[in-house]
Amino acid sequence: MGSIKRLAEEVARGLREAHPGLRKTVVDKLALAVGAMIEGQTPNTVELANLLPLETQRQDMREQWLRRLLKNPRLEAGTILEPWARSELAKGAQAGQTVLLSLDQSDLGDRMAVLMVALRVGDRALPLAWCAEDGAANLGWEAQRGLLERVRSWVPPGTPVLLSADRFYPSVALLEWLQAQGWSYRLRLKGNLLVDIGQSEETTTGALAQGVRERYLTDVGLFASGVRTHLGILHDPGHPEPWIIAMDATPTRARVLDYAARWSIEPMFSDFKSRGFNLQHSQLQHADRLERLVLIMALAMYWCVRVGRATALASPTPLEKKSRPNTTPSTGPSEKPLAVWCPGLNAACAICSAASKTTARYPLFLPVSN
Numbered sequence: 238m239g240s241i242k243r244l245a246e247e248v249a250r251g252l253r254e255a256h257p258g259l260r261k262t263v264v265d266k267l268a269l270a271v272g273a274m275i276e277g278q279t280p281n282t283v284e285l286a287n288l289l290p291l292e293t294q295r296q297d298m299r300e301q302w303l304r305r306l307l308k309n310p311r312l313e314a315g316t317i318l319e320p321w322a323r324s325e326l327a328k329g330a331q332a333g334q335t336v337l338l339s340l341d342q343s344d345l346g347d348r349m350a351v352l353m354v355a356l357r358v359g360d361r362a363l364p365l366a367w368c369a370e371d372g373a374a375n376l377g378w379e380a381q382r383g384l385l386e387r388v389r390s391w392v393p394p395g396t397p398v399l400l401s402a403d404r405f406y407p408s409v410a411l412l413e414w415l416q417a418q419g420w421s422y423r424l425r426l427k428g429n430l431l432v433d434i435g436q437s438e439e440t441t442t443g444a445l446a447q448g449v450r451e452r453y454l455t456d457v458g459l460f461a462s463g464v465r466t467h468l469g470i471l472h473d474p475g476h477p478e479p480w481i482i483a484m485d486a487t488p489t490r491a492r493v494l495d496y497a498a499r500w501s502i503e504p505m506f507s508d509f510k511s512r513g514f515n516l517q518h519s520q521l522q523h524a525d526r527l528e529r530l531v532l533i534m535a536l537a538m539y540w541c542v543r544v545g546r547a548t549a550l551a552s553p554t555p556l557e558k559k560s561r562p563n564t565t566p567s568t569g570p571s572e573k574p575l576a577v578w579c580p581g582l583n584a585a586c587a588i589c590s591a592a593s594k595t596t597a598r599y600p601l602f603l604p605v606s607n
Contacts, residue, residue, distance in 0.1 A: 242290050244272035248540065255320040255604050259311070266306050267317070267533070274537045280519035280530060282307070307526040314532040315366060315387050320604035321539050322365045323391045325356055330396040335421070338365075338388065339502040340402040342375060343509065345517050349527055352376040354384045355502045362505040363542065364535045365391070369524040378410045389418060399423065401499035407483060409464050416485070423496040426459075426481040432468070433458035446470045446479040453488040469493035509534060 249268035252259065273288040286299035293299065306312070329336045337357035344350045351369045355362035366384040370376055385400075392398060399421040402411070407424040415422045428443025434457050445452060445468070452470040459466050469488030472479035482493050509516045514534045521527045 239290050241269070241272040241276050241288060244275055244540075245269045245290075248272060248536065251604070252317075256317070263309065263311050266302075267312065267536075270303070270306060270533045271536045271540065274514065274533050275540060278514050280514060280516050280521075280534075282521070307521070307529045309529070312529045312532060314528055314535075317532060318365070318535060318539075319391065321536075322356075322388075324604040325358060325363055325539075326365075326388075326392055326396070329356060329358070330393050333397075335397040335399050336392060337498045337501070338398060338400045339499045340381065340385070340400060340406055341499070341502050341506070342405070343506050343516075345519060345527075347372065348522075349519075349524065350374065350376060351516075351527070351531060352380055352384065353502075354388050355505055357498055357501040358542070360501060360504070361508075362501040363539065364505065364531070367528065367531055367535075369527045369531070371524060375405045378408055381406065381411060382414065385414065397421065399495065399498070401425075401496055403499065404481075409460050409462050412459070412464050412466060412483065421485050422483070423492070423499070424483040425496060425499075426468075426483055428478075428481065430459060431461055433463055442468070442481045446472065446481050449479075451490060455487060459483060505538075508538060513538075 245265075245268040248271045249264050252264045252268060253261075256264070269289055269291075270285070273285050277285055277288045279285055282303050283296075283300060286296070286303045289299055289302065291299055291302060326336060339355045339357065339362060340352075341355070342350055342352045349369055349371060351367055353367040354365050356365050366387045368376065368380050368384060370380070398418075400415060401423045402425070404425040404427045407426055407430075411424070412422075426442050428441065428446065430442045431439050432442055432445060433439050434445070434454055445454070449470060450472055452468075454468040454470075456465055457468055458464065459468075466483045467486065467488045469482045469484060469490075469492060470479055471482075471490060471493045480493055480496060482488075482496050484492055484495075486492055507513065509531070511517070514537070516531070516534065519527065519530060521530060
């Protein structure tokens with residue numbers, strides 16, 4: 238049996254277990270596409286179609302098979318991925334840990350943009366929810382709210398959450414939503430935003446940061462509406478621009494540095510793009526089809542993480558046998574770590590090819606905590 242078929246059978250077992258009501262044809266076709274994606278790591282539908290273990294040898298019929306799958310409305314990303322997303326969120330919340338989320342966007346040239354909420358897992362991240370739109374402009378609050386509401390419904394009750402976002406996303410609506418949910422946040426701000434610090438006339442975030450290495454302000458009014466928040470400003474030597482961070486907690490240097498947790502989403506975007514599936518080369522012209530292609534890639538990524546974990550636990554390297562301290566800072570005075578290191582995750586992207594070629598039995602692709 239070919240490696241893609243073997244992968245597809247295991248992925249299909251997990252899909253059937255997680256979605257017993259999903260049509261068998263949909264399960265089987267999605268599993269084949271995920272297996273082909275792991276093997277080929279390509280967004281090119283022609284190349285991907287060539288890898289599919291179908292009975293027909295006709296190229297046009299293979300491409301038609303894949304096009305129909307990407308147009309299938311039953312492949313709703315939030316519904317399909319939900320069991321695995323819930324499982325990873327539950328793992329992240331173990332022992333009272335804070336779940337670290339990042340909100341960011343990746344552009345495919347000027348043609349399409351993908352907005353994504355991701356979960357920090359070890360030193361990288363896994364995708365939880367996403368949406369695509371035509372053009373490269375930043376997706377606005379309505380798109381952000383849809384993704385955040387979806388993820389919020391999956392977070393275990395009572396779990397502390399911290400959301401980080403780059404300076405293109407903070408808005409009155411986002412701040413008010415986060416405060417209403419009781420979520421912690423570290424939002425980087427642009428330098429041209431209005432701020433009322435209650436001492437004189439309104440100023441700007443850039444003016445507050447000018448000429449200072451560190452500055453911490455509590456209960457300021459941000460934007461023209463004056464939404465209340467705290468600000469931390471940090472400009473380390475060698476960095477061209479300061480970090481101006483809006484946060485829910487009394488600002489300190491350590492809490493400003495919490496924003497660094499957002500960078501875990503960058504290796505994930507690299508896995509989607511240049512170091513993994515090369516999503517930037519996709520020629521799809523419809524946002525809904527791109528979202529389904531990202532779903533196939535995301536399932537492949539979750540699979541690779543599962544393989545990486547299993548491999549590291551079964552055959553750890555000498556370095557992995559040693560205890561590794563947590564590399565993520567704590568929020569505020571709390572001593573509870575925000576995230577713990579997960580063995581094998583640094584090799585998740587590289588394992589894509591190795592996983593499809595190994596003769597060992599593949600670990601069961603089920604959304605359950607280990």
